[in-house]
Amino acid sequence: MAAESEARKGNGFFAKLKSRLNRGKSWLTGDLFGLFGKGLDEESLEELEERLLTADVGVEVTDWLIERLRKTRASAGDSAEAAVGALRDGLKELLGPVEVPLRIDPAHKPFVILVVGVNGTGKTTTIGKLAHRLKNEGHSVMLAAGDTFRAAAVEQLQEWGARTKTEVVAQAPGADPAAVLHDAFAAARARGVDVLLADTAGRLHTSAGLMDELQKIKRVVGRADPSAPHEVLLIVDASQGQNALTQAKEFHQRLGVTGLAITKLDGTAKGGIVLAIAKKLAVPVRYVAVGESVDDLDGFVADQFISALIGEQAG
Numbered sequence: 001m002a003a004e005s006e007a008r009k010g011n012g013f014f015a016k017l018k019s020r021l022n023r024g025k026s027w028l029t030g031d032l033f034g035l036f037g038k039g040l041d042e043e044s045l046e047e048l049e050e051r052l053l054t055a056d057v058g059v060e061v062t063d064w065l066i067e068r069l070r071k072t073r074a075s076a077g078d079s080a081e082a083a084v085g086a087l088r089d090g091l092k093e094l095l096g097p098v099e100v101p102l103r104i105d106p107a108h109k110p111f112v113i114l115v116v117g118v119n120g121t122g123k124t125t126t127i128g129k130l131a132h133r134l135k136n137e138g139h140s141v142m143l144a145a146g147d148t149f150r151a152a153a154v155e156q157l158q159e160w161g162a163r164t165k166t167e168v169v170a171q172a173p174g175a176d177p178a179a180v181l182h183d184a185f186a187a188a189r190a191r192g193v194d195v196l197l198a199d200t201a202g203r204l205h206t207s208a209g210l211m212d213e214l215q216k217i218k219r220v221v222g223r224a225d226p227s228a229p230h231e232v233l234l235i236v237d238a239s240q241g242q243n244a245l246t247q248a249k250e251f252h253q254r255l256g257v258t259g260l261a262i263t264k265l266d267g268t269a270k271g272g273i274v275l276a277i278a279k280k281l282a283v284p285v286r287y288v289a290v291g292e293s294v295d296d297l298d299g300f301v302a303d304q305f306i307s308a309l310i311g312e313q314a315g
Contacts, residue, residue: 016290017265017308032310036083040073044083055272056241061279065090088306094275095302100284102231102259102299104139110188110196112221112228116214116255117235118247119202122263124153126235126289127197128160129297130261135164139194144184145170146177146217147201157199163294177201177213178220185224198229211254218255233259233286238273245276252281261287262300271309 036044045066052062065087072086104111113130117123124147131141143161145168147153154170161168169184181198188196198221200214221228234257236244251257260283262274274285285300 016296017288017304032084032087033080036080036087039078039080040069040083040086045069048087052272056276057272058242058245058276061094061276064279065094065275068093084310088310091275091306091309092302094278095285095305097282098260098278098285099300099302100259100286102233102284102286104134104137104195105230106194108225108227108230110142110185110193111230112185112196112198112225113231113233114198114200114218114221114229114255115233115235116200116251116257117202118237121202121235121237121240122289123147123202123235124156124160124199125292126261126263126287126297127157127199128164129289129294130287131160131166131197132164132294133297134195134197135166140192141166141195141197142184142188142191142193143168144181144196144198146180146184147199148173148175148177148180149201153199153201178217181217182220182224185221185228189224211250214255231259232257233261234283235261235263236273236277237264238262238271239264241273242276244273245280248277248281248283252283257281257283259284259286261285261289261297263289265290271305274305 035047038044048069049062049066052065053059057065068090069083069086075082115123115127127143131143134141143157143166145154145157147157148171154173158168158170160166169180169187171180171183177200184196184198200217201210218229218232232255234248234251236248238244240247248257248260260277262285265271265288277283278285287297288300288305289297
């Protein structure tokens with residue numbers, strides 16, 4: 001399975017990621033070698049700066065990257081190849097540290113992944129894809145339907161459960177989400193399940209009451225196992241631009257986010273928000289998603305993401 005996953009990661013998934021990130025007017029669409037035809041001169045840097053800002057990279061990261069490139073101007077000279085290499089190095093300095101794969105610690109059984117995020121980011125779909133992925137890696141998985149308020153949320157999770165042959169623990173609509181997760185944890189522990197994936201209701205990061213409820217859910221799980229949840233996975237919609245950074249900062253402050261899954265990269269030609277979040281929060285990016293298929297979720301690999309951004313072939 002591991003070899004098969006690596007082969008897909010290096011071929012089909014990368015090709016899809018590259019095509020999605022460069023769909024339409026991508027921030028780096030166009031010939032970078034043409035842009036840097038005279039090396040890292042002021043004209044090319046100004047155009048790159050405009051592209052970065054248009055791509056939701058944000059002022060802070062754009063300033064950092066442009067200044068870094070200015071400092072490498074002397075060594076890059078007039079070479080377009082060296083200029084593109086300097087850009088890649090800057091992107092790698094940003095993204096390399098957040099390439100930290102999720103490891104399921106067998107010492108914690110069940111390993112609890114609390115999945116959070118605002119409305120519409122794709123939490124439930126990501127949970128289904130992640131269940132599929134974890135089962136392919138050899139883990140037993142259970143799903144907890146903690147989104148008890150959104151219409152048809154439980155049904156949607158149950159559909160993913162049926163699709164991935166994964167048991168779902170659910171209660172009646174309107175039930176206390178913390179109680180659902182408490183029961184699911186007990187069931188997963190009793191049955192020796194490796195991973196418990198817990199869905200939660202989408203909420204605006206500005207809603208204090210709903211954020212308090214998430215903290216309650218986290219506390220309840222912690223009472224059952226003081227080390228749980230073992231992962232607080234925030235789902236981030238790449239198409240939401242700088243607002244996604246604001247959301248991530250608030251969720252991280254309130255819950256201590258330990259990992260990110262970046263969704264809807266197929267819905268934006270930019271992808272620059274990943275750079276902004278990496279620079280500001282330094283939280284591991286566990287996964288990226290580029291579509292609705294069960295296989296359209298894979299581990300984040302910095303080199304491949306950068307290659308997709310700047311239109312290179314996979315390394």
